[in-house]
Amino acid sequence: MAAQMTDAHRRFLQVLMSNGITEGSEARKIHQHCCETDKVYYAHDKLDDFISTINSHLQPLFMQIRKGLSEDDGRAHYAVVNLAETEVTKMASDYTEIELELFRKTMDLIILSENGFASSTDILNLADQFKTKKMKKKEAEQVLKVFVEDKWLSEKNGEYTLHTRCIIEMEQYILSNYQDVARKCNICHSLAIQSQVCESCGIGMHLPCVRKYFRAQAEPRCPKCNEFWSCDIPGMSRMGSQTHHRTPFLALDDASKT
Structure with a gap:
């Protein structure tokens, strides 16, 4: 009860x-x-x-x-x-169809990118490729600003990524629509848009999880395949290690879990 x-x-x-x-x-x-x-x-x-x-x-x-x-x-x-609205259409009451199209295409760029960011240049270049009507770059810049203010996107030095709020609310949408690239962290089993990836078996881990996991290990080995972890571990410097990682942003967890 x-x-x-x-x-x-x-x-x-x-x-x-x-x-x-x-x-x-x-x-x-x-x-x-x-x-x-x-x-x-x-x-x-x-x-x-x-x-x-x-x-x-x-x-x-x-x-x-x-x-x-x-x-x-x-x-x-x-x-x-x-939970009844897990798709981008949940934003429909706040934005026009062309604004939502810009958001969808921006999300594509971010999630499909190597580092989980999309440059403003790449996003603005999409504006005149829309199916419905074209959007001028000045208009697109203004809409991106609104998405940042409304906490759907985050921006730093002309690079955009998904805001914490967006990933929390869009978790199911992202997992369903980006099955080939969206992965969960091997440690906390939460969605990881950006993460460090094992070069041998391809599992991903958030940076906070990487830090915690390897802090207790004698040497950094992948928790799944046991191969040497070649990414740079935050807070640790290793000579000769190769850097191959995706800069992290958000891990998701159900607040009902303790």
Whole structure:
């Protein structure tokens, strides 16, 4: 039987929904604030249990709070996901058809790229190849800016990648539509758009998982095929190692798991 929803749970859910995406440390502060405001027992180390209670009540509504881990720094983020809408069409109410076409093509470039990034030049070159009507490059630049503001894309030095929010919400869509290239991390079994890849057997691992896994190993060997791990391990320098990796961005995890 599911644990009872309290006003603290409802308040927490409301804040998360209005935020779109919430960083882990902020989610912990919200958790504490909600419990203290509604005079509910607060356990600082039980955020995932608290979220699990909410998820059990969201299940009949085909919704879920999910946790995503940034591959850059391993920090957790939380977002409310509508499980009934797992495709890009969930964005249809906010964007025009031509804007959605730009997003789909941008996602293609990012996921199919070697490093998980797409340059603004490559994206803008797509704008005059659309099936419906053409989009001027100035218009496309403005739309990309909106996608960044709305946290579907991230941009750094003219390079675009999928934002944490996008990967959390689009996980099923990405796994279904990019089966040949989308992989899960061999360690945490979460979606890895970008990762380090074993040159021998092809498994992928997020950088935070690489760091943790090899920290406990005498020498870096692939957890699957046991061949020497030739990628540069973050925080460790090895002479003569060959670099062959995909820069990481996000690991996904179901927040209902502990």
